[in-house]
Amino acid sequence: MQTKNPMEFFRNLPSKQCAECGQQIQEQHESYLMECDYCLSKKEEY
Numbered sequence: 343m344q345t346k347n348p349m350e351f352f353r354n355l356p357s358k359q360c361a362e363c364g365q366q367i368q369e370q371h372e373s374y375l376m377e378c379d380y381c382l383s384k385k386e387e388y
């Protein structure tokens with residue numbers, strides 16, 4: 343038997359926080375993203 347799908351684990355999380363600024367991330371991104379819109383947009387500049 344395998345363990346649960348990792349996606350299940352992410353779905354069970356109550357909320358995510360941005361790894362950069364600690365802001366709460368709304369569930370509008372794919373689960374692998376660990377940063378908020380603001381920090382992501384900063385990163386896209388380079």
Ligand SMILES: [Zn+2]
Nearest residue numbers: 360363378381
């Ligand atoms: Zn952020």
